[in-house]
Amino acid sequence: MSGQTTAEDLGPVTTLATPIRLDFExxxxxxxxxxxxxxxxxxxxxxxxxxxxxxxxxxxxxxxxxxxxxxxxxxxANVGTVTTYCVVNVPFAGQSIEIPYICAQVLLDGADISFMGLIQQIPTDEIRMGLRVEAVWVEPEELTPSLASVRYFRPSGEPDADYETYKDYL
Amino acid sequence: MSAAAAKAKRAVRRPVSIASFAQSENVRRDDQHNEVEMLMPVVAEVFANIGITKNDIDFICSGSSDYLIGGPFSFVTALDAVGVWPPMPESHTEMDGAWALYEAWVLLQEGEIDAALVYSFGRSSPGNLNEILALQLDPYYLAPLWPDPVSVAALQARALIDAGKGSEEDFAAIASRSRKDALSNPKAQVAHDIPVETLLRDEYVVSPLRRHTLPPITDGAAAMVLAAGDKAREWSDKPVWITGFDHRIETHSLGGRDLTSSPSTAKAADVAGVADGPIDVAELHAPFAHQEIILKEALGLDDGVTINPSGGALAANPIMSAGLIRIGEAAARIASGQAARAVAHATSGPCLQQNLVCVLEGE
Structure with missing residues (x-):
């Protein structure tokens, strides 16, 4: 061999990788x-x-x-109600939070739609529908125009919300 | 096929009218509004034109592509611009809005519904259009080479010159005329009066295409209301009727096509019955100037036909909407009495791969 690999040495092409990446604003x-x-x-x-x-x-x-x-x-308001939740036990690529953790739909007081938030400072087996939670923000100098400004939600200490108050938002 | 059989094939079973049309401003980059905010005023206008609300509509069909903003299901969130409550039958084509219009028209042919809203929206600006459009090419042989759309169109233009069907002067003349006509189009993005000799002094972007032969890059949206039966009369004193409609596609492989002709346009024109009567106005979706030559031949248009009085896609090329806008512009010429019979054309894919032909008539 002269050291040069020829197409014949390699044999027929069996697979073709065509990486695709698009960037967007x-x-x-x-x-x-x-x-x-x-x-x-x-x-x-x-x-x-x-x-x-x-x-x-x-x-x-x-x-x-x-x-x-x-x-x-x-x-x-800075406070709201957990309408539903999920305890994440499965590791996945890119995971940034230690498992198990709680992902919940939080209905902020005054809002008519819930959004997803991380719940911390409560054992995972104590999470429940109706739990009252409050947002914990990052330090003032760390605030950005991003949901990363909300570190997580934690129990507010108020009594659980009555089911009737959030039943239309499930 | 006998002439009678051909005629029967293209017979429109149920007359459908274009009751209303609206389009957004066409801009190079709208970084102020999301897709819903871009669409909402257009949908509001298309209803307000004829004094109706979403409750008068039986069906919605949209045309858009998630590749453009890099977000999944943007066509679902776009429905927020209409407010579909109570729920309404809805569909979507990953195509220019002209194809969404076709789907709505087919449903109207069936007679189950009497009115439909069609809209389309596209943002060329959030991503790199050259890369995004390369991905519509075949994924094995062409897409991995990332050929940009201007280079692909330049192959077609070169083939056209080699075949003796057009020259760089012809391309410049089309661009000059289109952008001059666009001066009277308030929605035009590029409009000016520059003579051919001046245009020909441009540098090549990709030989033989100079900058003036290229479409602008445009963010925009458009909407249309279709009506049949009593609603067509109720919503317009002088309805503009769709009297022929068809679309055809050619092979994905650029190497498998004669790029200097458009058999799919010719076939669609035949089925839509373009040659059944004189054509006053043609609105052709020819993003690159040289493509007008190919389309004019495929549609059998003579020199007496006014082509692209709006300025066409050379004046504004909002991706996913530019085809629907051709139909809206042609309908407007009939509604205003400037034309009695018009043909509108939309294209999709590289080098006029897919083509749609719509014949419109007044009464």
Whole structure:
């Protein structure tokens, strides 16, 4: 052999790897920008539908029921109710939180839609629907226009919410 | 096939009218609005034009592509712009809105529904369009080479010159005329009056294509309301009717096609009955200037036909919407009385791979 590998040496092509990677710039839009700017200040900002009065957090700029712009900003409470939850026991690629941990839908007081949050400072076998929780924010100098500004939610110490108060949000 | 059989084949079973059309501003980069915010004013306008609400609609069909913003199911969240409550039959094509229009038209043919909303939206700006559009090529031989759309179109333009069907002067003349016509189109993104001699002094982007032969990169959205039966009359005093409609596709392999002709457009034109009467106006979706020459031949249009009075895709090329806009622009010419019979065309894929032909008539 002369040291040069020829196509014949390699034999027929049996597989072909074609790596594909695309990069994008995300455009949050007007409404979601307000939500993100709120996070930067350590508060949750939702938007109210002028037709049905529901408050969305974060709003994508429209009421998905009525199809009209949500333009009125609504400052929401720092506390809310766990409407449903999941205890994560399975490790997966890119996992940044030690398992087991609790992932829950949190309905902030004053909002008409829940969003997903990490629940900490409670044993995983004590998590329950109706648990009252409060947001724990990063240090003021670490606040950014991102949900990373919310470190996690923890029990607020209030009595559990009555099922009737969140049954429409499951 | 006998002439009678051909005629029967393309017979429109149920007249459908284009009751309303709206389009957004066409801009190079809209980084202020998300897809829902981009679409909402357009949907509101298309309803307000004829004084209806979403409750008057029986079906929604949209055209968009998740590849453009790199987010899954953007067509589902886009429905927030309409507000589909109570729930409504809805569909989506990963195609230009012109194909969503076709799907809605087929459903209207069946007679189950009387009105449909069609919309499309696309953002060319969040990603690298050259890379994204390379991924529509065949995944084994072409896509791994990442050929950009301008280079692919340049192969077609070169083949056209070699075949003696067009010249760089012809391409420049089409670009010059289109952008001059675009001066009277308030939605145009690129409009100016520059003579051919000046354009020909441009540098090549990819030979033989100079900058003026390329479409602009555009963010935009469009919407249309289709109506049949009583609603067509109720919503318009002078309905614009779809009297022929068809779309065809050619092989995925660029090497397997004669890039200087468009048999799929010719076939669609035949089925849609383009030649059944005189054509006053043609709105052709030719993103690259040289493609107008190919389409004009495939559609059998003579020199008396006014082509792209809106400026066409050379004036604004909102991805996923530029085809639907051609149909909207052609319908507007009929509604205004400037034309009695028009043909609108939409394309998708590289080098005019897929083509849709829609014949419109007033009364």
């Amino acid at each position: 995300f455009t949050p839009g007007v409404a979601q920008s307000r939500f993100l700017r709120g996070l930067e200040k350590g508060r949750f900002v939702g938007q109210r539908c002028p037709t049905c009065g529901k408050v969305y957090v974060p709003s994508r700029g429209s009421c998905p029921t009525d199809g009209v712009p949500t333009t009125e900003d609504v400052d929401l």
